[in-house]
Amino acid sequence: MKMDKNKIGKLLTASAVPMLFLLICLFAIPLSQFSGSYLLNNIVTRLIRNSFLVLALLLPVMAGMGINFGMVLGAMAGQIGLIFVTDWGVPGAPGLILAAIIATPIAMLLGYFGGRVLNRAKGREMITSMMLGLFISGIYQFFLLYVCGSIVPFKTPGMLLSRGYGVRNALTLNVAKGFDKLLLIRIGGVNIPVGTFMIIGLICVFTVWFKKTKMGQDMRAVGQDMHVASTAGIAMEKTRIQSIMISTVLACYGQIIYLQNIGTLNTYNGADQAALFAAAALLVGGATVSKATIPNAIIGTALFHLMFLVMPMAGKYITGQAMLGEYFRMFVSYGVVTLALVLHSWKRQKDKEMDRSQFRIAVANPPDK
Template sequence: MRNFIKEFGLPRFIILLFILALFIIGGFIGVNLTDAFINVINRFGMNAVFVLAMIPMIQSGCGLNFGLPVGLIGGMLGATISIQLQLQGFAGVVFALFVGMVFGAIFGFLYSLILNKVKGDEMIVATYVGFSFIAFMNIMWVILPFTNSEMVMGYEGKGLRTTISLQNYWDKAISKILGFQVTSDAELGTKTLVPIGMFIVFALFAYLVYLYFKTKKGSAITAVGSNPRYAKAAGIDVNKHRTISVILSCALGAAGMVIYEQAYGFVQLYNAPQFFAFPSVAAILLGGASINKANVKNVIIGTLLFQAILTMTPIVINQVIKVDISEVLRLIISNGLIVYALTRKEVK
């Protein structure tokens, strides 16, 4: 047990015990544990690729990608173009993924040019770049020439709506792959989808990231992050490999946005990307990563713990006090975990 706790990490072990305690307490006070568990794994599938997108930049020494919205906007563009073309089902979501990742890679390249000029201050600058790009795109969403009546605002048909439904396009097109319905409430006959497709897609992306960092280029990125002076002396182009890492991170972020959107059932524009970077950073740090070393295991552990505590705590407390304060609690818990993750000194 001591070896397990040492390997797993004491803070993560305590959080795991707390989550188990919430499930046990929930069972005694009438919480629907089946529904709660499916909610946790749904949230894992929806958010895991965002957390995975942190790995390339951490490994290259660019630090935590607080500029993740740069990549997410690529995914949003892919989604809106797919809807504009009225593509449906699996073909529609695959098109959105491909186009989104292309835009994410392009934006990532431009983003990397800035980061390579501010070595040592990447995380601070990245935050401002992300917020600035969101503000710029808020203008672009209004003036881009989209014409689909389900997307545009008002009678003039100009500017995109804040929220666009995917019901007639590719709502849950990935989640439904090999997915199955589980009865979450026998009395009401409520059924919930178990999104096997999302887990398959995440596993595919995670495996590709794992394989990439076993290649010569992936090892070079890790060398740049570990010791840039040694890497340069060994003939490795430091800026080039940092650029590759930023492009990969933003392309993964774009893919994560499309996966999230198809699971959520809506495309949210304008300021929506602001709410993804910090929880993703917190999750990977909670999983045991540091600001210069991360792997797929950190992504899986961190995302599960973060989403489980974010889901279960409001459910249990709401059931006890009979008042819905879930949004307030989620805000407190989310920001609390972010503060913990960003200030902890443990390095693994």
């Protein structure tokens, strides 16, 4: 009976974060005064827009490297691909595929560099990957501000600043809705882009398959214990680099899917929040910095963006001021990561206490011989 109580306790602590944010959403939905069809339409839109980016975080977590805030490197690579495709005037899904082809080698190179750096910062991967993203952002902005149009020729003068070089701050993408329009159906007033959902399904299938491969098993072993994995003959540092490279390339594709859904590109700041929002969504789904699954990613994306959608209007109706609603939005988006990490630390402590309790019970009541 006590063992069952411990199992129930572990289940409750594991689901504490998603349950908390579900309660916040249930509280805020009536206050926001949004209709059910409006909320459902927006949740479907945000799922297809953000799920791929969140799923790109799973492999580094499995490899024991925590949340890969360096995924912004892949997002920047994806944006570079979209900028060139927009300049060349390639529309729709072919333009998106071409953007992915252009961006893939850039993402692989950045992922390899990021993996090498993180191997020198073992135990501090998350903060190091965040700093790495800021460093590469400077190089990315230099490339777009001074190299594009001066050294790298552009066919479309309207994409450049008035001085003749440097990409404009905002661009309208000619590949907008390229994947979303491939197979679009409407059910009960809700638009469902089946084509984009199929692409998201592919990364889920890839993740499940990859975990069963030798490389996936090596990543799992490295994530559980680097010393034991190294003793067993696994190339630990190489495996960690591979996990970051794959994550960076997937983040590149995720940013392309995200931007084709929006239809516009914020040239210089578009990738800045990608890692923060993806990490927040993953943590809200019940993942931790040491364990994350596909359901964590999908549930977390839906819950986080539902809360992100209803909180500003709920804040507006509570306080009577629209600006305070926007402050609620920013408070929630940044605070959710902090709160989820605090709850994760609390969960780890509770799990340790339950394990000690089970050990004492087992010692006090040895099995009959």
